Amino acid sequence: MAPTGGGGYCPGTGAGDIHPDMATTEHVEGTQSQAAADHARKIVSERGIEFLFAQFVDMHGKPSAKLVPAHHIDDLLTEGAGFAGFAAGDIGQRPHDPDMIAIPDPASLTILPWQPNVARFACDVTVEGEPWPYCPRTILRNALARAQATYGLQPKMGVELEYFVLRRREDGGLEVADERDTLDLPCYDMRALTRNLDFVSQVAKAVTELGWDNYATDHEDANGQFEQNFQYDDVLATCDRAVFFRYMVETLAQQRGLIATFMPKPFAHLTGNGCHFHFSLWRDGENAFERDPGEDPRGLGLSELAYQFIAGLKAHAKAYIAVTAPTVNSYKRLVVGAPASGATWAPAYISYGYNNRTQMLRIPAPGRIEDRTVDGSCNPYLAATAMLAAGLDGIERRLDPGDPNSANLYELPEEMREAQGIELLPANLLDATRELERCSVVREALGKTRDGDYVDYFIKVKRREWQAAHEQITQWELDRYLQLF
Ligand code: GLU
Ligand code: MG
Numbered sequence: 001m002a003p004t005g006g007g008g009y010c011p012g013t014g015a016g017d018i019h020p021d022m023a024t025t026e027h028v029e030g031t032q033s034q035a036a037a038d039h040a041r042k043i044v045s046e047r048g049i050e051f052l053f054a055q056f057v058d059m060h061g062k063p064s065a066k067l068v069p070a071h072h073i074d075d076l077l078t079e080g081a082g083f084a085g086f087a088a089g090d091i092g093q094r095p096h097d098p099d100m101i102a103i104p105d106p107a108s109l110t111i112l113p114w115q116p117n118v119a120r121f122a123c124d125v126t127v128e129g130e131p132w133p134y135c136p137r138t139i140l141r142n143a144l145a146r147a148q149a150t151y152g153l154q155p156k157m158g159v160e161l162e163y164f165v166l167r168r169r170e171d172g173g174l175e176v177a178d179e180r181d182t183l184d185l186p187c188y189d190m191r192a193l194t195r196n197l198d199f200v201s202q203v204a205k206a207v208t209e210l211g212w213d214n215y216a217t218d219h220e221d222a223n224g225q226f227e228q229n230f231q232y233d234d235v236l237a238t239c240d241r242a243v244f245f246r247y248m249v250e251t252l253a254q255q256r257g258l259i260a261t262f263m264p265k266p267f268a269h270l271t272g273n274g275c276h277f278h279f280s281l282w283r284d285g286e287n288a289f290e291r292d293p294g295e296d297p298r299g300l301g302l303s304e305l306a307y308q309f310i311a312g313l314k315a316h317a318k319a320y321i322a323v324t325a326p327t328v329n330s331y332k333r334l335v336v337g338a339p340a341s342g343a344t345w346a347p348a349y350i351s352y353g354y355n356n357r358t359q360m361l362r363i364p365a366p367g368r369i370e371d372r373t374v375d376g377s378c379n380p381y382l383a384a385t386a387m388l389a390a391g392l393d394g395i396e397r398r399l400d401p402g403d404p405n406s407a408n409l410y411e412l413p414e415e416m417r418e419a420q421g422i423e424l425l426p427a428n429l430l431d432a433t434r435e436l437e438r439c440s441v442v443r444e445a446l447g448k449t450r451d452g453d454y455v456d457y458f459i460k461v462k463r464r465e466w467q468a469a470h471e472q473i474t475q476w477e478l479d480r481y482l483q484l485f
Helices: 031-046 070-079 136-151 190-195 197-209 235-255 304-324 380-396 414-419 429-438 440-446 454-470 475-481
Strands: 051-057 063-069 081-083 100-104 118-127 154-168 174-176 214-219 225-230 259-261 275-283 369-371
Touching: 031 070, 031 118, 051 070, 051 100, 051 136, 063 070, 063 081, 063 235, 070 100, 118 136, 118 235, 136 154, 136 235, 136 380, 154 235, 154 380, 190 197, 190 214, 197 214, 197 225, 197 235, 235 259, 235 380, 275 304, 275 380, 304 369, 304 380, 304 429, 304 440, 304 454, 380 440, 429 454, 440 454
Parallel strands: 051 118
Antiparallel strands: 051 063, 081 100, 100 118, 154 174, 154 225, 154 259, 154 275, 214 225, 275 369
C-alpha cells in the first residue's frame, strides 16, 4: 500500500547526501564538482569520518565497494578505486581486461547512520580513463544529460521500496521473523507495526538522519512486509538512495540475525515486493507534468506532456518491463490471482488511470505518474533509464494514451479486457526479453558498448538467468506429472 501519496511528493532536503543540488542532471564537471569535492572533504574532516566506501553496482544493482581510509580522500576523489571488474559481477569485464576504476561522485557522500565513522560514495566506473558504458550509473547519467540537452527537462523520482523481514529456521527454511504476524489481512496492522517498532523505527530514524525525510512507515499487505517512505528528488540522487536503502535495511536486519529481502515474490501465497517509481518531469524549477485538475479535461491534474509520457510508457511497457521487473521471480509477482490477503496489488495489464491500484500506471495525485511494474529486484539506474526513454518517446511522437481506466482490472472479465483493447504484460522474463530485443527506443537509451548495444548484453545475461531457472525440475512438476500418465 502507499501511505499518503506514496513515493513522496515534497522535495527532499537531502542533507544526508552532502549536497543534493549538486547531484542533479545539471551536474557538470568543473566548478560545481570541485565545490562538491571540497564540501565532501569538509564533511569528512568535520564529522570525524575514518573510512570511505567507494561503491558501484553491476547490472543487478548489487553494491560492490572498497573501503578506503579517509586520509586517502584526495587520491580517492581524483584517482578513484581500482577493481578487477570480471570478479565484480555482470559489468562487461573479462578476466584479461585492465582494472575498472570507480570514481566517486562527491555529491553522493552518505554517512552510515548506524556507524557514523564510515561513509560511502556512489561511483561511476571508468576504464583507462574513459567512462565505462556497462556502468549502470553512467548509463543513467547519459540518459539524464540527453533529456536535459534535447528537451530542457529534469526528471524527478520517488521510490517505494517494499521489503520482508524474515528469519532462517533451523531446518534451513524461511519464515516471517515476527511469529505473531499471521493475519490474513495484515496490511496497516497497528499491532504488527508495534511489535516491529524497534526495527522499523531504527530504519525510519536512519532515513531521516540521512536527510531524505522519512514521512511514513507502514505494515504492507503481506505478513512480515513493510514499506518506509522518503521524499522524491532528482533521479540520480533517488537511485543512489535506493541502492543505499536496500544495503542499509539488509545490514540492519543482519545485525539482528534476521534477513531483509527485496526479492519480488518470496512467498507464493503472499503479495510481493514492489518498488513503484513515481515520476515527473521538471522545467526551470516547475513541475511540467502538473496542471490544475479543473483545467485537465480528464480531471487528473496532468499536463499534455504528462499524457504523452504516459502514452510512451504504455507503448513500450512490454519491453521496458524486462528492466523494471528483471528477474525470473519478478513475473510471479505480476499476476492477478488472489494471495491470502485478496489482491496482489501488482499489474498484469498495460493500462493507466486515476488513483487506482489495479492499473499499471496510477495517478495518485496531480503532477506525477506511478509506475507499478517496478519491483525490488530492479537496478534502479537501468530501470529509470528505460522508463525515461519510453516516456520521452511518447513526448517526441506526441502520442495519446487514450482515456484513463477506472475499472477494477482484477475483476474485469477476459472478453471485456480484450474488447477494450487492454493488452497483457509479458508473463515471464523470457517473453519480456523478446519484447526488449525489438524495442529500438530502450535499445538506444541504454547505449553502446565495445561489444555492441548494452541491451544485447543485458538480454544475454537475463536469458542465461531464465535458462538456469528453467532447467530446474520443481516439486510442483513432480507432484503433477510423476504418475499422471
Ligand atoms: N506489494 C504490492 C506490489 O507488489 C504493492 C502494494 C501497494 O500498493 O503498496 O506492487
Ligand atoms: Mg506499498
